[in-house]
Amino acid sequence: MWNEIPLKQPGRWPEGIRLPIIISVHHQSEEAAVVFGDGQVDPFDYSERQYGGRRGAWRLFEILQKHGVLGTWIICGATVEKYPQISREVKKAGHSIAGHTYEHEMMCNYPPDQELRLIQKTVAVFEDLLGERLRGWRTCFASHNTINLLLEHFDFEWDASIWNDDLPYMIEGYGKKLLEIPFSSYSDAAAAIQITNPMPPTPYGTWHSNTPEFIVRTMKAQFDALYERGAERAVLMPLTVHDFIVGRPSRSLVLDEFIAYAKQFDGVVFATHDDVRAWWLKNYSAQ
Amino acid sequence: MATEIKSIANASWPAGVRLPVALTFEHQSGEGAPLLPGDRPNYMIGGAMEYGGRRGIWNILEVLDQFAVKSTFFVCGTTAEKYPDAIRAAHNAGHEIAGMSYAFDRVRTASPERERTIVRKTVKVLEDVSGATIKGWRCPDYRVSPQTLDILSEAGFAWDSSLLNDDLPCLFHCSGGALIELPFTTSTADKTFIGYPYPMRGGFEGLANVWDSEFDVLYRESRRAARFMILSIQTWATGRPTPLRVLRKFIERLRTHNDIQFARCGEIAGWCSNHTTN
Numbered sequence: 152m153w154n155e156i157p158l159k160q161p162g163r164w165p166e167g168i169r170l171p172i173i174i175s176v177h178h179q180s181e182e183a184a185v186v187f188g189d190g191q192v193d194p195f196d197y198s199e200r201q202y203g204g205r206r207g208a209w210r211l212f213e214i215l216q217k218h219g220v221l222g223t224w225i226i227c228g229a230t231v232e233k234y235p236q237i238s239r240e241v242k243k244a245g246h247s248i249a250g251h252t253y254e255h256e257m258m259c260n261y262p263p264d265q266e267l268r269l270i271q272k273t274v275a276v277f278e279d280l281l282g283e284r285l286r287g288w289r290t291c292f293a294s295h296n297t298i299n300l301l302l303e304h305f306d307f308e309w310d311a312s313i314w315n316d317d318l319p320y321m322i323e324g325y326g327k328k329l330l331e332i333p334f335s336s337y338s339d340a341a342a343a344i345q346i347t348n349p350m351p352p353t354p355y356g357t358w359h360s361n362t363p364e365f366i367v368r369t370m371k372a373q374f375d376a377l378y379e380r381g382a383e384r385a386v387l388m389p390l391t392v393h394d395f396i397v398g399r400p401s402r403s404l405v406l407d408e409f410i411a412y413a414k415q416f417d418g419v420v421f422a423t424h425d426d427v428r429a430w431w432l433k434n435y436s437a438q
Numbered sequence: 439m440a441t442e443i444k445s446i447a448n449a450s451w452p453a454g455v456r457l458p459v460a461l462t463f464e465h466q467s468g469e470g471a472p473l474l475p476g477d478r479p480n481y482m483i484g485g486a487m488e489y490g491g492r493r494g495i496w497n498i499l500e501v502l503d504q505f506a507v508k509s510t511f512f513v514c515g516t517t518a519e520k521y522p523d524a525i526r527a528a529h530n531a532g533h534e535i536a537g538m539s540y541a542f543d544r545v546r547t548a549s550p551e552r553e554r555t556i557v558r559k560t561v562k563v564l565e566d567v568s569g570a571t572i573k574g575w576r577c578p579d580y581r582v583s584p585q586t587l588d589i590l591s592e593a594g595f596a597w598d599s600s601l602l603n604d605d606l607p608c609l610f611h612c613s614g615g616a617l618i619e620l621p622f623t624t625s626t627a628d629k630t631f632i633g634y635p636y637p638m639r640g641g642f643e644g645l646a647n648v649w650d651s652e653f654d655v656l657y658r659e660s661r662r663a664a665r666f667m668i669l670s671i672q673t674w675a676t677g678r679p680t681p682l683r684v685l686r687k688f689i690e691r692l693r694t695h696n697d698i699q700f701a702r703c704g705e706i707a708g709w710c711s712n713h714t715t716n
Binding site for chain 2: 189191193194195198199201202205206344356357358359361362363364365396399400401402403404
């Protein structure tokens with residue numbers, strides 16, 4: 152069980168920051184491929200998603216490098232095992248890294264003991280292969296146990312799994328504290344045409360994503376709204392890109408063009424979840 | 439078991455070719471239409487796809503001829519039987535004829551024996567109709583079975599294009615020898631932008647934009663690393679007058695670069711085989 156620790160006054164960002172943008176790169180390769188009713192993995196979906204691990208993640212990495220911005224890489228344990236080189240490069244470049252379950256298990260379908268074992272397994276992969284002690288977590292399809300398990304059994308500093316707010320909030324339980332940094336379906340640069348339903352998984356790939364130009368417009372619209380609002384109060388823009396979708400050549404321009412657009416505005420910073428956590432904690436220490 | 443050896447990251451294209459571009463046309467005439475409940479044939483969607491056999495392929499051949507562009511046609515055996523003239527014309531014009539099953543047979547869970555029969559039957563029909571030698575394949579629905587690549591290699595195929603997992607060709611060692619895989623992508627496929635009954639995302643303009651973007655990014659990247667561009671196009675979708683104009687404009691645009699080369703899949707696979715056996 153956990154409680155939220157409310158801020159007594161509205162939170163703010165450090166001086167000079169008007170709109171932090173967190174780019175989350177979902178690096179999960181073929182882990183979430185659709186499984187048919189007969190128990191077989193869909194070879195089409197598998198192959199399309201595998202592109203993310205083999206190529207797409209590298210293209211996204213290069214775009215971030217080109218613009219000189221850092222983000223958070225949300226990585227499945229099994230993906231690190233299959234494609235360790237890109238994770239090492241990501242770490243070396245200074246991006247933040249968060250765990251994203253082992254094989255993209257939809258945790259809402261797992262009992263707590265299994266969810267716990269899968270989180271432990273994932274944490275161990277990052278330690279063993281990358282020497283990375285995970286500070287952050289983004290689950291796949293949060294269960295009602297996810298936050299409890301993170302608090303009770305681990306020492307995560309932040310979680311970014313829940314879709315329920317505009318701004319971070321501190322939670323406390325099991326004698327520990329964790330900053331929840333929410334995001335939303337609107338932050339996903341796939342802008343999927345269908346709502347993804349975990350049971351059974353509905354298709355989610357380039358076929359089910361809106362057109363690149365639609366997504367660029369959607370991202371700019373969100374940016375404009377948040378930037379305007381940011382003149383008066385704290386705002387935060389989460390942006391999610393998947394390696395096998397936005398990593399495709401034609402779709403990579405969505406990220407490239409959006410970063411180029413946002414960079415022109417004063418007070419915009421591209422931040423990692425770790426940066427955002429450090430900034431937001433100051434609101435708690437100030438009170 | 440087919441084993442991937444490597445993606446051909448150090449592929450070197452012929453002198454003067456910075457980026458090979460493969461236009462691949464998938465040609466069926468309604469065999470791929472989803473069935474109505476009770477497994478009844480769907481002649482509404484089937485009819486829309488039959489357009490490719492009756493009309494679309496001829497429109498496309500005309501545009502390709504206008505610009506002297508050579509490309510690859512993936513053809514269903516039954517479509518070749520129903521509309522043999524177009525397949526002959528495509529072959530005689532210098533296009534490559536490749537297989538896409540006999541009657542849009544889905545092989546994901548097929549027995550090896552059934553899959554072998556499908557491949558054999560398709561090759562025979564396509565060779566009889568066109569006079570071409572069939573060396574390449576794309577699976578219907580882009581869903582391979584665990585043994586597809588092995589079966590193709592045993593049947594003497596040189597290349598396959600059913601996977602979607604890379605920017606470059608990959609070399610596979612299969613039970614029948616080496617096979618080159620030319621991965622493609624549905625992220626730029628015409629039917630996913632304009633092809634009823636798929637979601638009509640972006641329309642004709644969206645299709646033009648995505649082809650342009652794909653080219654821009656790959657062309658830029660091809661300066662420092664080997665790349666190739668491959669488009670999956672339906673004769674029943676882009677064969678219609680309005681998307682046909684999108685195709686024409688796309689070809690016109692690419693022709694302003696003298697270092698891109700429209701190539702058949704077989705040519706690209708050949709360039710890879712030369713390279714990998716060195």
